[in-house]
Amino acid sequence: MGKIGYVGVIFLGVLAFLGSVQGQLKFGFYDQTCPNAEKIVQDYVKKHIPNAPSLAAALLRMHFHDCFVRGCDASVLLNSSSTNTAEKDSPPNLTLRGFGFIETVKSLIEAQCPGVVSCADILSLVARDSVVTIGGPFWRVPTGRRDGTVSNSTEALLNLPSPFFNFSTLQASFASKGLNVSDLVLLSGGHTIGIAHCNPSFATRLYNFTGRGDMDPSLDSEYAEVLKRKCKVPTDNTTIFEMDPGSFRTFDLSYYRLLLKRRGLFKSDAALTSDSAGRSIINELLNAPVSKFFDEFAMSMEKMGRIEVKTGAYGEIRRQCAVVS
Template sequence: MGGLGYFGIVIFGIFAYMASTEAQLQMNFYAKSCPKAEKIILDFINKHIHNAPSLAAPLIRMNFHDCFVRGCDASVLLNSTSSNQAEKVAPPNLTLRGFDFIDRIKSLLEAECPGVVSCADIIALAARDTVVAIGGPSWRVPTGRRDGTISRSSEALANIPPPTSNFTNLQRLFANQGLDLKDLVLLSGAHTIGVSHCSSFASRLYNFTGVLGTQDPALDSEYAANLKARKCRSLNDNVTIVEMDPGSFRTFDLSYYTLLLKRRGLFQSDAALTTNSNTLSLINQILKGSLQNFYTEFAKSMEKMIQNNVKTGSSGEIRKHCAVVNS
């Protein structure tokens, strides 16, 4: 009886090991099932990104927003239905761009290998490849993610750090994703590329305390005056866009961190990084190091984020169309 019990434990252990190894991401996951998959994505990006270099920022932002809700499962791509408001319509995602770009890549992959490559992997690979295409850092993207079938607006609102976040809120929301303060500072560095709508920070200029006319004292007064005069001329401007890293918003460099120390971070969440001694120290360390060192450290944090809480193995599905679950 004891021998049979031991044998059962051994067999169970083998099956548990098989399940855990099968359910892990791996480099070149599609090597046999769709060998051209990653090249198809890369070729499409290299063909089109030079006509739309500004797309790198929206795609890495899409990657963040996807991973912060239910893991990186492409739930951010799902459309709302008559009975459900999806992540897409949540306030943090209303300004997301690049959905059509992802759909076009998905169409090419479906033509090559129907039902094989997940939308979640397409987001992760496209974010990396577009950043590399504009001269930014590269990072390892192990694949094998599967697509989720649930997308709720309320969850996006609860989990994606808003631009009005203070330090405590940022620390909590990043910790929920298994990310620490170093990851917070490094991943915030993605704000070195891209633009923002005035609506994401106008309250800092016009209504900071809830009283019309009050301004965030943490924002450099000269920078604030310039924003008011030339860009966001009213609290209710939902149209005008502003460079998040003025002067080099298409270059993945260190100037974002330089601006933080000059109190010229555009969002409250940017300024919040300077309110904690640990994160302030990390900012100074980044600025004392080389650009290549920043790229190396940024890559580590990206790799950590895109592998957290993913669906693999038999979880989820491989969507035929990224905007809808399979019928």
């Protein structure tokens, strides 16, 4: 066999291997090994999220933060140790919440099927079911993810999109995970149910945008005054503000309408309208029934949930989500 032919065979073999790994992520992965797994998740979510609806946004955010660092492998759930600072203790993740919620669901599943269902799959399912429970879109969640064994604070800093990113850096960040501009705009739509702390998320836009004590000129002035009344000082790290004021408990198109009025809370929100492609996608969503947003958001979520998944012989199945088994 010639050298080119030999290389071609190796290349096809690599493609076949990658295909087989990806193929292990499938719908109903636990049908035989833990048939009640998805129902246990759904029942717990439906029982508790109505009593704490703001957790839906928190759990959706946690899923996003997990997938953008080492793929969707539950590395964001791991605790730090004496020799390692984990993702959850990295600055972008210090406001994450819902870890106890995930751990409780895991314990319920472990009681029925010990060592079978991964924390990565549980987080993916909980995020979806929480959004559905508050009236948001449903998306399909194929399962078979395995849990990662590495969690590093620095990797979270390097991989998570920042609320201070402009459009080009956002686009590059998403592209590095196999997501396109449509995915960027659609997944940002999850901010329709979110909240944020004044500092460090957006106070700089109000008080020191360029380092000279100025305000971000892209902010609507009336909106900026409302924000300043809530966030009275640039160092306020306790006060929270709704990402989608007046509609933050409803999964709808209001977030996008606010962006066109220059009322996006983060610089990264405002950035979506600074690019013609981003604006075009937003206008298409606003000129269509909300069902279009739901359908397209669902497709982007399913796509995000497949980022760099560990399947087959890779990773592990943790017994506790915060600790490597």
